[in-house]
Amino acid sequence: MTEEKKIKGNFPNLRFPEFEGEWEEIRLDDSCDKIGDGIHSTPKYDDTGDYFFINGNNFVKGKIIISESTKRITKTEAEKYNAHTLVENTILISINGTIGNLALYNGEPVMLGKSACYINPQKTQNRLFTFYQLSTNRISNYFTSELTGSTIKNLSLKSIRNTILYSPVSEEQEEIGEFLSLIDQRIETQSKIIEDLKLLKSTIGEKLFNKELYIKKISNWKMTRLSHVLTIPERIKPTYIDKNKLLTVKLHLKGVAKNDNTETLSIGATNYYIRKKSQFIYGKQNLFNGAFAIIPDELDGYLSSGDVPSLDVDETKINPLYLMYYLGREYIYKQIEKLAIGSGSKRVHESTLLNLEIPLSTIEEQSYIVKPLYTLDRKITIEEKMLSCLLKEKAYFLREMFI
Secondary structure (H helix, E strand, C coil), X not given: CEECCCCCCXXXXXXXXXXXXXXXXXXXHHHEEEEEECECCCCCCCCCCCEEEECHHHEECEEECCCCCCEEECHHHHHHHCHHHCCCCCEEEEEEXXXXXXXXXXXXXXXXXXXXXXXXXXXXXXXHHHHHHHCCHHHHHHHHHCCECCCCCECCHHHHHCCEEEECCHHHHHHHHHHHHHHHHHHHHHXXXXXXXXXXXXXXXXXXXXXXXXXXXXXXXXXXXXXXXXXXXXXXXXXXXXXXXXXEECCCCXXXXXXXXXXXXXXXXXXXXXXXXXXXXXXXXXXXXXXXXXXXXXXXXXXXXXXXXXXXXXXXXXXXXXXXXXHCCXXXXXXXXXXXXXXXXXXXXXXXXXXXXXXXXXXXXXXXXXXXXXXXXXXXXXXXXXXXXXXXXXHHHHHHCXX
16 A cells, blocks of 8 residues: 555555546435435334344444344334335435444345435445445544534434545455445454453353352362452541542453543542452442452552442462452343442442352362463453454544545
């Protein structure tokens, strides 16, 4: 690929070396055979129907996603409305509520609702090229500027038809579309690698904790209260509350991190306490949604409120990772919700959590359980970094290969 010189004209910054010349500015409507949306009424549902009634929320990462909750209709009902308007060249986009989600139609038996729009490019226009151009920030910003509606946002068909595209010769369109499609395929493969590793970790974890798999035979499991291995530390207030040193515990086992959303935070009468590395920290209102973690070294001395308490971990009795892996199984931490108390937002207080019992063996035996799970965690982290690089690479090419 070569970078175009920054000169006035309709050129992308980056293009394949065999192509030159300006791109033509066109309206999306002028490059399409038809643009329309789904029905604005409710079809006749049929649980035994062969077709699915879909809307914009069914468009995920370039594909049509059918879930168990997606309504079914008969073929006759679907073709009575808009199923027949979908062709091999169709691109789908969400236009109501969720805006701008795209999907490529690949012959799925579907009928569109009002929050879905279909775009049928002319045969002279490469579908993948058009799809990726509609994915660019320039188009996304244009769509945002055209939204109407105060509560539920809406993108009109008029705005879609008036979308400005830049179009090179068909050969260049094809090269760009195929190139970006290959990157998407690699991203999909990488995502599947991560998904499979997480499933493997989950399966191994269940078998280890259920004694169905032995790395080494565990001699003596005892149900032990968390109060035996966790204790409430002395509550030490800081002399000064630095908003740049506040902690947040993310949901779904995403860990603890510096809170970056503190600009408009009013400290008020809230009490904050100093948290230390290696402590177990959790959100009282979201423990049962996976909001718990071990504080890493780099967040030593950071602060959190009483609603995000920390507990000292006795590492002579429990491996912190053993604690995380045991509690980190979704069906385990979801059960903790029944322990939450309160009339409004229910909370799991420290005393309640400390009464929870978990199976415990010796520190040495805990390490046999932790080791394979930690090894998989490290592998997952590596693969997630690779996925992040691929996504950044795609974003770069979308930015530089289009006008």
